[in-house]
Structures are given as C-alpha cells and as structure tokens.
Amino acid sequence: MILGLTGGIATGKSTVTAMLRERGIPVIDADQIAREVVEPGKPAYEAIVEHFGKGILLPNGQIHRRLLGEIVFSDEGQRQKLNSIVHPEVRKVMREQAEEAEQSGAPIVFMDIPLLFESKLQHMVDKIVVVYAPESQQLSRMLERDELNEEQAIKRLRAQWPIEQKKQLADFLIDNQGSRAETETQVDQMLQKIKAELAR
Ligand SMILES: CC(C)(COP(=O)(O)OP(=O)(O)OC[C@H]1O[C@@H](n2cnc3c(N)ncnc32)[C@H](O)[C@@H]1O)[C@@H](O)C(=O)NCCC(=O)NCCS
Numbered sequence: 525m526i527l528g529l530t531g532g533i534a535t536g537k538s539t540v541t542a543m544l545r546e547r548g549i550p551v552i553d554a555d556q557i558a559r560e561v562v563e564p565g566k567p568a569y570e571a572i573v574e575h576f577g578k579g580i581l582l583p584n585g586q587i588h589r590r591l592l593g594e595i596v597f598s599d600e601g602q603r604q605k606l607n608s609i610v611h612p613e614v615r616k617v618m619r620e621q622a623e624e625a626e627q628s629g630a631p632i633v634f635m636d637i638p639l640l641f642e643s644k645l646q647h648m649v650d651k652i653v654v655v656y657a658p659e660s661q662q663l664s665r666m667l668e669r670d671e672l673n674e675e676q677a678i679k680r681l682r683a684q685w686p687i688e689q690k691k692q693l694a695d696f697l698i699d700n701q702g703s704r705a706e707t708e709t710q711v712d713q714m715l716q717k718i719k720a721e722l723a724r
C-alpha cells in the first residue's frame with residue numbers, strides 16, 4: 525500500500541516522517557528529491573539557470589535557495605515556471621523509489637509530498653494522510669525554525685492550499701498541535717489501522 529503524507533508548510537510532515545522511519549517504514553521524501561534534482565549538472569539545474577539567470581547561483585555554483593525562494597514566493601508565474609521544471613523530475617524519481625521499495629517487499633510505503641493536492645497527485649497513492657496544525661501554529665513554527673520574517677512566511681503559506689481544506693480530504697488525520705508524544709501515539713494508532721486493513 526502506498527500512502528501519501530501531506531499537510532501544509534511546517535505542520536509537521538518531517539516530524540511524522542522521522543517517526544515512521546524509526547518504526548522501519550520507508551518514506552520517500554519529495555522535498556529531499558527536489559533538492560537532489562537541482563544539483564549542478566542535473567537537467568533541472570541547467571533549466572533553472574537558463575530561465576532565472578546566473579544571478580540565482582551561489583559562488584560555489586549551487587542554487588541560492590533563499591534567493592530563488594524570494595523570487596518564486598513573490599511571483600506566482602515564476603513559481604509555476606520553477607514547478608514546471610522541477611516537478612516532472614521529482615515525480616520520475618519518486619516513482620522509481622516506490623518501485624524499489626515495493627520490490628524489496630515493503631508492504632507499506634509512505635510518500636511525503638507537500639504539494640500532493642496542489643499538484644493533483646492523488647492518483648499516485650492509495651490513501652492520504654494529512655498532518656495538521658492550524659495556520660497560526662504553521663506561522664509560529666515557521667518563524668521559529670526558518671530565518672523568515674512574518675511577511676515572507678505568509679507568502680509561503682499563501683502559495684499552498686489552506687490546511688483546513690486539506691484536512692477535509694484526509695483518509696487519516698494526524699493532529700500535530702500537541703506534544704510530539706501525542707503525535708507519536710496517533711502515528712501508532714494509524715499504523716495499526718493500516719496493518720489491520722492489509723490483513724483483511
Ligand atoms: C523555492 C525553493 C528553492 C526554496 O527552497 P527552501 O530550501 O527555502 O525550502 P524547501 O525546499 O525546504 O521547501 C520548504 C517547504 O516550502 C513549501 N514549498 C516549496 N516549494 C513550493 C512551491 N513551489 N509551491 C508551494 N509551496 C512550496 C513546501 O511546503 C516545502 O515543504 C524550493 O522550495 C524549490 O525548489 N521549490 C520548487 C520545488 C517544489 O515544489 N518543492 C516542494 C515539493 S516537491
């Protein structure tokens with residue numbers, strides 16, 4: 525069974541991913557793949573430099589993510605352009621990794637895809653898990669974690685579907701407003717339900 529793990533920015537997807545991996549469950553990470561496919565020399569890297577110019581590179585030739593983020597989270601057209609370069613490459617690698625995991629005999633595979641709904645990727649998964657925290661907490665966790673000011677954090681929030689909308693579409697909801705321990709309990713309960721479904 526392939527489960528899509530999604531949510532909003534800073535709702536706790538990586539936190540839940542770490543809990544799943546601790547339990548030996550493979551998780552394919554779209555954000556991680558999105559970083560790998562834009563490394564120097566990769567086709568997406570070349571296309572990004574071609575479109576956005578050498579001004580978005582660091583002195584070592586890597587993409588200046590903060591600067592590119594500033595551009596694409598302030599301009600929807602530029603964001604769509606970046607998405608159209610990066611997303612097909614990400615999907616390709618995700619499919620390859622899912623096949624590998626299934627071939628290795630894993631009965632349950634998670635795919636952490638932040639933009640699962642926005643990119644209409646529901647067809648890639650059997651069930652959808654939404655990691656939820658209210659918008660106010662998304663903002664405060666973003667401000668604490670990332671070196672963003674409030675305006676920049678709000679722009680990132682606005683680039684995604686509202687979390688309340690995603691919450692309505694979940695097959696499994698993990699409410700990550702409380703402590704990590706409370707989230708851990710919900711992860712275990714969800715896994716029990718999934719295993720029971722598989723055994724049926
Ligand atoms: C714009 C970039 C360079 C900013 O990099 P940065 O290191 O600051 O952020 P990071 O990649 O860790 O993303 C953090 C979060 O931002 C959100 N986010 C990222 N890209 C997008 C996007 N195109 N649209 C909406 N939200 C996005 C996601 O919730 C993601 O989890 C980078 O996010 C990127 O290349 N984005 C395009 C690819 C993409 O869509 N990635 C996310 C899902 S595959």
Ligand SMILES: Nc1ncnc2c1ncn2[C@@H]1O[C@H](COP(=O)(O)OP(=O)(O)OP(=O)(O)O)[C@@H](O)[C@H]1O
Nearest residue numbers: 532533534535536537538539665669700702703704
């Ligand atoms: N239950 C919790 N209690 C306290 N802090 C938490 C909890 N869950 C997550 N956090 C913190 O909130 C921040 C966001 O969590 P995390 O990185 O897991 O979110 P994410 O959904 O993966 O974010 P992104 O979309 O940016 O990749 C992190 O700094 C994390 O340590």
